[in-house]
Amino acid sequence: MKLRLDALIELGFYGLSWPRLKQEEEKISVFLERFHEKEQGFLQLPKVKSALLSSLKLAEKLRGRFEDIVVLGIGGSALGVTCLRDALKGPFWNFKKEGPRLFVLDNLDTVGEVEELLNLDKTLFVVITKSGTTPETMAQYHYFKEKVSKENFIFITDPKEGELRKIGASYDIPMLDIPQNVGGRFSVLTAVGLFPAALLGIDLESLMKGAEDMAHSFQAKDMELNLPFQFATVQYLLDWERGIPMTVMMPYSSRLHTLADWYRQLLAESIGKEGRGLTPITALGVTDQHSQLQLYNEGPTDKLFCFIEVLKQSSPMIPTIENPKLNYLSGHRFDELMATELKGTRQAISEYKKPNLTLEIPEVNAYELGQLFLFFECSIAFLGEYYRINAFDQPGVELSKKLTRQLLS
Ligand code: PA5
Numbered sequence: 001m002k003l004r005l006d007a008l009i010e011l012g013f014y015g016l017s018w019p020r021l022k023q024e025e026e027k028i029s030v031f032l033e034r035f036h037e038k039e040q041g042f043l044q045l046p047k048v049k050s051a052l053l054s055s056l057k058l059a060e061k062l063r064g065r066f067e068d069i070v071v072l073g074i075g076g077s078a079l080g081v082t083c084l085r086d087a088l089k090g091p092f093w094n095f096k097k098e099g100p101r102l103f104v105l106d107n108l109d110t111v112g113e114v115e116e117l118l119n120l121d122k123t124l125f126v127v128i129t130k131s132g133t134t135p136e137t138m139a140q141y142h143y144f145k146e147k148v149s150k151e152n153f154i155f156i157t158d159p160k161e162g163e164l165r166k167i168g169a170s171y172d173i174p175m176l177d178i179p180q181n182v183g184g185r186f187s188v189l190t191a192v193g194l195f196p197a198a199l200l201g202i203d204l205e206s207l208m209k210g211a212e213d214m215a216h217s218f219q220a221k222d223m224e225l226n227l228p229f230q231f232a233t234v235q236y237l238l239d240w241e242r243g244i245p246m247t248v249m250m251p252y253s254s255r256l257h258t259l260a261d262w263y264r265q266l267l268a269e270s271i272g273k274e275g276r277g278l279t280p281i282t283a284l285g286v287t288d289q290h291s292q293l294q295l296y297n298e299g300p301t302d303k304l305f306c307f308i309e310v311l312k313q314s315s316p317m318i319p320t321i322e323n324p325k326l327n328y329l330s331g332h333r334f335d336e337l338m339a340t341e342l343k344g345t346r347q348a349i350s351e352y353k354k355p356n357l358t359l360e361i362p363e364v365n366a367y368e369l370g371q372l373f374l375f376f377e378c379s380i381a382f383l384g385e386y387y388r389i390n391a392f393d394q395p396g397v398e399l400s401k402k403l404t405r406q407l408l409s
Contacts, residue, residue: 001214001371003227004358007350008234015355016237024233025223031385032219040392041181042377045189046212046370052204054176055191058154059198066124066152069199070114071104072140073128073192075269077156078106079262080188080373081128084197086258087369093200100124102196108136111143120147124199126154128192130178132162135404156191183392185266186377189370203366210370218378228378231306231357235278235379236386238304238355245278248296251308252285252342255364259308260284263376270380270391278383286341293345297352305349305356309342312363 008015045051071081082104085093094101103114125144129137141164145153155168159177168175176191178184187193189211194204220226223233238244247267249260260282267280281303283292296303313335320330329337349356359375361368384391 001227001368001375002360003230004360005230005234007346008355008357011350011353011355016234020237021230021233022223024229024237025221027385028221028223028226028229031229031382034385035381038390038392039181040183040186040381041179042183042186042189043215043218043374045179045182046208046215046374049208051176051179051190051194052208055194055198056204058174058176059195062124062154062199065122066100067122068099068101068103068118069124069126069196070118070144071102071106071126071128071196072137072144073104073126074106074134074136075265076184076187077128077130077134077137077192078104079185079258079265080193081196082106083258083262084188084193084202084369085200087255087364088197088202088366089200091254091257100199102200105140106136108139111140120144121152123148123152124154125152126156126196127164128156129162129164130158130184130187130192132157132164132166135401138163154195156195185269186392188262188373206366207370210367210372211374212370214371214374214378218374218381228375229382231375232379232382232386234355234357235304236383239278240386244302244304244355246281246303247278248281248283248303248305249308250283250285250288250305251310252338253308253310253313253364254284256308256310257282257284259369259372266376266380267383269394269397271383271387271389273389273396274387276387276389285345286338289341289345293348296354297348301354303354305354307342307346307356307358309339309358309360310362310364311360313338 009018071078085102094103105111105114125148127137127141150171150173153173155164155173155175156178157164157168157175158180165175176195178187178190178192182190189208198204217226218228223229235247249263251257251260264280264282267278271277285307296305315334317331317333318329321327346356346358380391
């Protein structure tokens with residue numbers, strides 16, 4: 001994976017120079033020290049193999065028994081799983097014949113519709129909630145509990161606390177742990193992501209290897225080698241010094257569309273607090289060139305554009321088109337057209353003097369996805385230090401939960 005800052009640096013006035021970025025380098029050691037004091041567990045996940053092994057073991061035991069998997073979870077207990085499925089099996093996986101299909105029920109109004117698609121006896125319900133009390137998830141669990149036997153459930157939750165843990169123990173339902181020092185939105189490389197991914201036959205070893213390599217980069221004191229620090233520094237300086245508080249995450253790959261959703265939660269919930277924060281926006285290349293690009297080019301200069309470029313994609317070829325106005329498309333593959341549109345859009349955005357950078361990956365595979373997960377998580381750890389806020393809690397979501405409880409009671 002490469003982080004390309006060339007377009008940003010070439011911008012001069014609106015952008016940032018490399019010497020300016022390098023002035024921040026001395027902060028790496030201090031930030032790492034402060035981060036380690038917080039004793040967050042996500043960095044160790046690629047090395048500690050227990051989640052990987054227990055997920056693989058349980059998945060192996062269940063292989064072939066179920067046609068469909070339904071994840072009941074929300075937020076950090078849903079977005080990473082969805083991203084793993086879409087990136088590594090494709091966004092149309094559920095329409096393919098291979099199976100098992102994987103549905104992620106992370107909203108309340110789709111329960112009935114999804115139920116109609118399922119043969120309930122042949123469906124495995126994976127209930128994921130770190131707290132074990134999240135109302136959306138627990139309501140859905142109780143709904144399906146009335147309809148299928150306990151053999152159709154697996155729980156993934158805190159090793160000790162919470163209602164789900166208690167229910168699991170009393171019904172003797174197999175359970176996998178979310179380590180206590182790993183927050184929900186940082187949990188994709190625990191059983192939360194690994195177990196459903198194992199059921200889909202995703203290459204978990206490569207996923208974890210990619211993550212482990214990025215975890216090393218995070219510890220590098222040399223800024224050139226520390227990609228998460230570079231990204232966080234650009235975001236912070238653009239916000240703090242130039243009033244550019246938004247980050248548009250724009251992958252040019254349908255497979256990575258839900259990675260942008262996953263990142264949106266990570267950035268918003270981690271950094272948006274104490275009156276500060278960066279606003280994440282998701283966009284999909286090429287689709288959103290036809291919906292948002294007008295604003296991006298000619299609107300206010302208040303966004304950093306983060307393109308994700310995939311060098312190797314495969315797709316069919318466009319046939320010969322005789323129409324003289326369209327024959328420039330003839331004989332090119334669809335992915336070639338996509339790559340060219342990215343180049344054109346990036347150049348246009350630069351000509352409009354909007355700050356932009358590119359994350360470049362050779363292809364969408366498990367290794368690269370592991371790198372991306374850790375890259376973003378580690379950049380958040382640095383951002384938390386820049387803004388001097390705790391990136392690992394979410395006190396601001398409590399009030400609406402409390403009020404919902406009061407209203408329903
Ligand atoms: O990052 C977080 O902690 C949250 O977004 C949670 O993932 C989300 O609220 C779901 O919580 P739980 O896993 O406890 O059901």
